[in-house]
Amino acid sequence: MGAEKNGNDRKGSENGEMKNKRKRRKVVVSRVQKLYKTCKLVFANCRPGVVPSMENVERVKAVLDKMTLADVGLRRNMPYFKSTVSSDRPPKITYLHLHECDKFSMGIFCLPPKAVIPLHNHPGMTVFSKLLFGKMHIKSYDWADNLLPESTPNANNFDNGAGYGNTGPRLAKLKVNSKFRAPCKTSILYPADGGNMHCFTAKTACAVLDVLGPPYCDPEGRHCQYYYDFPFADLSVDGLSVPEEQQSEYAWLIEREKLPEDLTVAGALYSGPKLE
Template identity: 70%
Template sequence: MRIEKNVSEPRGREYSDSKKNRRRQRMISPVQRLYETCKETFDNCGAGVVPSAEKIERLKEVLDTMAGADVGLRPNMPYFKSTRYDRPPTITYLHLHECDKFSIGIFCLPPSAVIPLHDHPGMTVFSKLLFGEMHIKSYDWVDNLPAEPTTVAKPLDNGLGESTTGIRLAKVKMNSAFRAPCKTSILYPADGGNMHCFKAKTACAVLDVLGPPYCDPEGRHCQYYYDFPFSSISVTEEQKGGYAWLKEREKPDDLTLVGALYKGPKMVK
């Protein structure tokens, strides 16, 4: 009888613990669930190391269910209103968390605001549109075609002049409009649209998870790019629309990005 008792007691505790865990999962806030899932997803990752497919899917499932209310944001808040009309709207960044493994933040874009074309070196990035409508255009580098153009259609007002030095060929990965609710976008170190640009059609909030985060000392700095049309006598008209030449540039002078205190549901770290 004692043996039966000793066997049955752990099972009872195990059943009770399981119920408590399920109850906790139901009670935990979406932002807390996001933080804990990020910890699991990026635990053994670093620059250029992509989490397993199972972990990526688990984090994507968490992000797919999130909306503005889960982080205390509404489209009528001051973050999403333009206060000046003589320059592009100010974009606000709300910092939720950053460690050496990953970062979590939210970009708040008023209508017509633009996050210029930029890259994410060595990173796996999850972007979730919490509300609003925006256009996303993204590129991946092309490594199996000539590195320099033969004939390039160069806009006269992009600051490039006649020089084609240092430009690199990229393939369009995405060029579409998105309206919330929609699925999470994922990009990888060498695939999925590592260089992308956001243009807000309405007030938008974008929740971003980066693993690992930007880090200048480790070589992961944000590089901005010009993009201009691909033109070569060696490709078809259809191929021309699927490629572009990208050239590194300094951070645009008209980009105003400010930080603000995150005031939504708290995360226990």
């Protein structure tokens, strides 16, 4: 009787230990879920033009820096990354929507070779872009209004022709004009710095995970505006002078009146790890 009781005690103890081990097992959280939770915290009090603290910027960047194609359920051989257009027109870009609320948005642009996202802005927004795979050329600008004369400048030899907006040319300083190859660090741009207006050109098939805080919102004035860029020397402005050796660092940006006709973006269903 006593031996049987001791055996039962041991069995009960072993069963209890197994239950405790199960309780102690860590729940594996996907990287994309971790990104979502981090953004939810970082952008909780986000408002247009308000940049998160550098500590919070680093939190988002630290998660993105480690992310790979597999973390979002993508593979290099997927149809999104193959060009099906044989003409001179840039190939179609696929956008995978992960999340959007009034505080931030998350999405992935899938670009076949030679695909282009034309020069566009991010008004009042902080943007994180992580190249998940492939090679891409990025060209970006920040406004350089501080160099202009105090009075409203008169842009000489500027023809406000068809396709241009009504605001005329605006001076911008070149921030980035380089090729990037994955794996690489996350690019970050701010409302007034870091290259708020940028253009993506796919040198190979590639994918970019974007986090925007806050997201675009037409009713609140955060409209995605596209631009043409022209060399600094193409236009002259009364009272503005830049040394010749520095002129390549500047350009004139002119709003496009309409959406770029050569830009085709199609939405597709995101099939990676779920966000909760």
